Amino acid sequence: MRTAVVVGAGLAGLATAGALSRCGWHVVLLERAERVAAPPTALVLWPNGRRALESLDPDGGWPAIIAPLPDGGVRRPDGQWLVTPRPGGTGSAPGAVHLQDLYDALVAGLGDLVEIRTGFAVTTIRTGPARRPVVGDGRTEIEADLVVAADGIDSAIRRTLAPESLAAGSGFAAWQAVVPGYRVPSRPPGEVAGGETLGAGYRFVSIPLGDRAAGRGGVYWVATAAGAPRPESPATQLDLLRRWFAGWPSPVGDLLAATHPEELVPQEVRELRPLPRAYAFPSGPGGVVLLGDAAQAMPHHLGQGACLAFEDAATLRSLAGQAAPGATLTAALEAYSRLRQPRATTVVRQTRRMSAVVQARGRLALRARDAALSHLRPRILSAPLSQWSPPD
Ligand SMILES: Cc1cc2nc3c(=O)[nH]c(=O)nc-3n(C[C@H](O)[C@H](O)[C@H](O)COP(=O)(O)OP(=O)(O)OC[C@H]3O[C@@H](n4cnc5c(N)ncnc54)[C@H](O)[C@@H]3O)c2cc1C
Secondary structure, three states: OEEEEOOOOOHHHHHHHHHHHHHHOOOEEEOOOOOOOOOOOEEEOHHHHHHHHHOOOOOOOOOOOOOOOOOOOOOOOOOOEEEOOOOOOOOOOOOOEHHHHHHHHHHHOOOOOOOEEEEEOOOOOEEEEEEEEEEEOOOOEOOEEEEOOOOOOHHHHHHHOOOOOOOEEEEEEEEEEEEEEEEHHOOOOOOOOOEEEEEEEEEEEEEOOOOOHOOOOEEEEEEEEOOOOOOOOOHHHHHHHHHOOOOOOHHHHHHHHHHHHOOEEEEEEEEEOOOOOEEEEOOOOOEEEEHHHHHHHHOOOOOOOOHHHHHHHHHHHHHHHOOOOOOHHHHHHHHHHHHHHHHHHHHHHHHHHHHHHHHOOHHHHHHHHHHHHHOOHHHHHHHOOOOOOOOO
């Protein structure tokens, strides 16, 4: 039987492990944490990410957990519309999903052939023309035809195989939270659910989740500020956010007021610079691939990181799912690299344009940003990226 080791049980690793097992591979899924657990946040799935998920597992029950995302428009902190909401959508409507629901669905899709080992932190990878790739944690070594590095931005495997690519701060900090349905502030009549407000170096996005998201519904929000992450306690950081975003149009203040400190997920926004030159590394009788944030971590401004991880998984499944170990599998992995590296480069380039929009400060820069915004907002920048379909 063909064997694969998938390193990392985040979104990328769970999706890939399930897809390979459904193609008949025996998969060992290694996770350094003591259990597989979703962060208490949510994310946007653009049509490309959703298409990839659906192709990975057509029976995944996706419509039940992905809520359509209304176009809430973009405002300035003084309330003036920069981009008015379009309730009909733009034709490439994204969806929103609570990560708890997404993880549950992906774990349910793992099937009987996936062996999950938690508390296993991979520290070494060995490859060579005459041997199958081997990963180890300093005590145990595991060998397989295919090793999938889905171990996130600090990937130990990428650091060995593509040392040119380094994780670096992108000059932003982000705070996320989900306000559960029973605590969501009521909306004034006529106010569009969700939307985005852009200030000078600050951004606040709110996204309604379905009524049943994570069993209790709610609203997800993500605040971004140019600058370093804060060292203070979550309670102090929440106070700081309430001060920074004071006076911003509804529902910003109400959502921050309704958030509890223990719900706040603060983090530094990081990215890979440069991207790895290759996403596949041949070995006998197959090789190693990079996937998800291990391959292309980028700032979240366009909300494409997880979407790309699902594209990676769907591409790998299409190219290598049926490949026999040996030269055929190695060729399939090289084809994966040739498709995925340029795709990630394109998305990173668009994300950098959006970074400049979020980072704009100073009167002239803001005026230029406001004038350009109808071409530069996430829905417009993501529209061409959303065209992606899995290879046959
Ligand atoms: C604020 C914010 C908002 C975002 N919004 C969106 C959005 O709206 N839409 C979207 O598509 N994307 C979004 N993203 C990006 C998205 O969250 C990531 O791209 C995605 O979660 C990456 O998944 P991953 O599985 O590749 O990596 P990770 O989630 O980092 O998972 C890696 C896993 O590997 C494990 N691991 C790490 N090292 C080892 C090791 N050595 N051995 C074993 N296991 C290991 C980790 O414990 C973890 O479980 C956002 C990101 C941020 C920060």
